[in-house]
Amino acid sequence: MSHSLATHPDRLLPADPGTRSIARSLLGRVQDLPIISPHGHVDAAVIEQNTPFPDPAALLVTPDHYVTRLIHASGVPLEKLQPQAGARSIWRSFCAAWPLFDGTASGYWLRTQFESVFGWQGELSAETADASFDAISTKLAEPGFRPRELFKDFNIEVLATTDDPLDSLDSHAALAADPSFHGRVLPTFRPDAYINIAHPAWAANVDRLIAEASDGGTGYRGYLTALENRRRYFVDHGAVSADHGVRTPATLKLDQAEAEALFDKARAGLATALDRDAFEAHMMYQMARMSVEDGLVMTIHPGSFRNHHQPTFEAFGADTGHDIPFAVNYTEAVRPLLQDFGTAKDFHLVLFTLDETVFSRELAPLAGFYPSVYIGAPWWFLDAPDAMLRFRSAVTETAGFSRSSGFIDDTRAFCSIPARHDASRRIEASFLARLVAEHRISEDRAHELIVDVVDSSPRRVFKL
Amino acid sequence: MSHSLATHPDRLLPADPGTRSIARSLLGRVQDLPIISPHGHVDAAVIEQNTPFPDPAALLVTPDHYVTRLIHASGVPLEKLQPQAGARSIWRSFCAAWPLFDGTASGYWLRTQFESVFGWQGELSAETADASFDAISTKLAEPGFRPRELFKDFNIEVLATTDDPLDSLDSHAALAADPSFHGRVLPTFRPDAYINIAHPAWAANVDRLIAEASDGGTGYRGYLTALENRRRYFVDHGAVSADHGVRTPATLKLDQAEAEALFDKARAGLATALDRDAFEAHMMYQMARMSVEDGLVMTIHPGSFRNHHQPTFEAFGADTGHDIPFAVNYTEAVRPLLQDFGTAKDFHLVLFTLDETVFSRELAPLAGFYPSVYIGAPWWFLDAPDAMLRFRSAVTETAGFSRSSGFIDDTRAFCSIPARHDASRRIEASFLARLVAEHRISEDRAHELIVDVVDSSPRRVFKL
């Protein structure tokens, strides 16, 4: 092959020559549009301080649980992928495992980064581990590979981070105030650890929250006031959304007295599992109420069994590759919330899923009626080429193109952002090209739609 | 493009040229066959009285909750789509929202109607709203656009309606007796509002039913007798099926005393939610028993959460676009019924679903064993091109082509019937063409199969 996989102009496009030709033309329409990333996990401080990335392993392997999980599955203990194992040793483990990534989304993004960001043209293997480590390390030491320079090279216009409600947001403020930085780095309000009573730090978090932000209020009322105040603080610092990583999509409207009683019981350490579920569900209702008031887009990410393997959690902590999805049901779960806020003015509620079955069965029908509801882009294990095509096929015939969120990269791997958005654009072009080839939409209209899906949708849905 | 989308001969056919060519040939085999519509919601009186359709909005927008729901999702209040908003104003709202329908099944059907039925060649838009309204209005005033003339033009051979058990069926009788009308318009027995205790009119309906049709019987026994009598009345008026819009597919065999006790409790207004579920499940068993006796094909449509948004229901009533599907399980649910009637002679039970996951997991295995069970065609949100292809792929490898119902349009939008059946035939041709191209069936056999699927299946399954 004359082209490498990573730079082939037709990568991810459909094989049928006629459809591919349409897809190429559609892709051309959006390939150079700026990146809008309304939800992800990059650390704002890294951009503000423009800290050089330390080494290839710390940049590309250790923090990415998509990557470490598959190496672990092949029999490499997680110890060998921890920072203390040493960057070069980790990189060797990764390179030896590289063939496992064929056909995976992570493999696709990594391959693209190696070549497009770091200029590494060779294959990765145990044999080339040291050479590739050195080559990428050399690049990382160059001034052009600092976060702010990459931010510009990557053509990122908006990058949302995910932040603790009590975060000072100093980095965000500094970036906003810096005339030399032209991107927008926006905080996102993520109160899980203040809402989920099962979180080990819940009680301490709530104490701090009330102490710092309740305007002197106490108990449940003080708690709500403090959440409202911190949301306002986020809004003042440019936040456009509040994100909720909940176990299930359940929502529940409790009256003031019931909610207060649950809250007090939980602070006394007496909440049962059912109490915790009820309180979390009720707080989703409250978060929607606050979103209606302060305008923050509400996003919900349910359905992952966190820290599935207890021994791994105890040894290595959370986010180490063993969060496993399970079946969810949205239709009954979000009804209490939608009864009161489903048609509220300017309320935006973006529903994500790791359970593909709800796309056609529940999310497209919900978003095809409620003005507030948007279908979250395929997330986590599903933001991959085939899965994204299945998503479009599952939702479009019911909800059209106007009711989905636009691509969400949801990543902490900063250098993968362009590869992820590029892959998404190729898949949108592929899907639309098929509809054109099947005479379901006109080619002219497809050219409008791809711009809408790639660029206008995230701006509209996330109020950017 | 030289062809409009609506009339392109290859619309919906697969892009691969070789496969498309096979599909074209298969489509040619069935394109002119008459329409068999064994389940739908057209009003027989409209055909009997041959009432002119009033205006484009009343014909194409207000009664079609597929259409109003997506306009509503875009932020247009339902008030603006109600008849009292005025036909031209509704039409303008619809035209402004028209781009939202790209890629949807409704959009496909509407576009086909505009051009093929009403001869409107232009695009629809806010700018052309008045022109298109006037053009279609003019057509509707022409004698050739009366229901009976369209019935003939559409090449409809059989059209089943959906009717209240106490309906006089006068329109059906009049049409059957009219030597100038050559179609068959058949009633369908739909007793939901007499079976579902949660229905607001259940008690009153049951009173009326017993008063009018129980041959003097009272209580539960009178109730069963009355249902049997009214089914017989429907059979005598040409009905071939009884349809059941239930919450879940649960079935249950209660003994006479238990059923009687539940019935009496419900009439006393004391039934709990569990009682209602048990009674409905038991009545599905009874309906199967009656179908075995009187030969009516039994069809079940479960799994929709009706009237999801209470405020909309209160303001605008049922069938206003916020019925949302949820997960169903058939395997255990229909077992009580199938224990006793699964192999009963000439019993036909057609199982529909809004939850695609049961196609390969449950419905194809059930229909591939039980002689009574047929897989209902993709329904409601699923009667769309991609969803219909997924359906065929999901069921055929287990159940072949002989165990599904044939296409069901299930529509109240009379003028969409040809577009819907045409789309279905194109998808059947596409699916079969792929099997031919992959050397899984011969082209000769595919020509037989497409006739079987389009024409023979609905006749056989619905005893037409």
Next chain:
Amino acid sequence: MSHSLATHPDRLLPADPGTRSIARSLLGRVQDLPIISPHGHVDAAVIEQNTPFPDPAALLVTPDHYVTRLIHASGVPLEKLQPQAGARSIWRSFCAAWPLFDGTASGYWLRTQFESVFGWQGELSAETADASFDAISTKLAEPGFRPRELFKDFNIEVLATTDDPLDSLDSHAALAADPSFHGRVLPTFRPDAYINIAHPAWAANVDRLIAEASDGGTGYRGYLTALENRRRYFVDHGAVSADHGVRTPATLKLDQAEAEALFDKARAGLATALDRDAFEAHMMYQMARMSVEDGLVMTIHPGSFRNHHQPTFEAFGADTGHDIPFAVNYTEAVRPLLQDFGTAKDFHLVLFTLDETVFSRELAPLAGFYPSVYIGAPWWFLDAPDAMLRFRSAVTETAGFSRSSGFIDDTRAFCSIPARHDASRRIEASFLARLVAEHRISEDRAHELIVDVVDSSPRRVFKL
């Protein structure tokens, strides 16, 4: 068409010419590799004794519930497909029903057998029933159609059977000791009838098990010892895996006293349905513990409602075509087992499903983290061309190619084995060819991967 369907070199390959050409080349790489069949239901005695197959009906129809079920669905009573109906009569029923199998996996396998194994070139039909019966009967009488000769012709290297824990394994021993037989026929430990308290023979089985193999131990401890001893006996006779056909994938760790109490309660005939579920779940935990100790690969096949139609079960027994799948959830169910054994050295756990939704949602994420977990190949109703493609699409983007089991034919239909493996190889080639055509993997790499998937995976996963 110049080629018959059964021998067309491009059968099952994708229609797009460019992709097909890649697929052809990939298929060529594996088409002549030996068959590895690590799980199935052929009787070892048939091979050991080299008994001639009696007649076409006994070979191809009566024992194959894939086949009889669809004939039954068409209205033929099962009596007519029982041996006592007579071979020729059964064959006539089958031939008359043959058109029902178009598009099914069974139809594909049968067609291939008729032509490739028995040299029957014509179509099957009521008219040709006697001719085909006679032609195949003639072949079956030839020495070359004895089981051992076919074993060699089919190029089978390894064939695993499924065996009762108390089976003597004499046939396996005889085959292993026979210098004239060059294949490997391996037993598989299948203890369902000794673990599932609901099994009608459970109590008697447990009595026999303890009497024969507990080294004098009694009660629950004796039971565990006896299971361990019999597993060891299987290992000594070449077994590589233990298979578990459970209702659900639930696992549970009980302490010794709890387990003992349940066991005693069950032997006293007092176990409730909940007790039975708990005991089965606990025994899955114990089976995993034993697998960690003795090295047998653990395979789990859950999610089938066995003997769905009670009257058919009473008349014809189990495995008569009315086992119907239902929804399963693996994420929470296997957690207790994986807590303790998920990262155990050399433990292999292969998880199968009849519910496709768990492939992307649960199995790929689990197998992409736990070194012990492998994704079972599409099973039963899902080992069909489209379903196998859906499987690869669902799991590969998360788990790559290294985490699945390789093809499992799971068949009792000996003569269908080559057709099934051939179909699987064609689908693997089709899937990989698409990834090459979409520039997601290189063609060179695809050539390695198809060998890995077809040949190395089953050897590695099943420790062959």
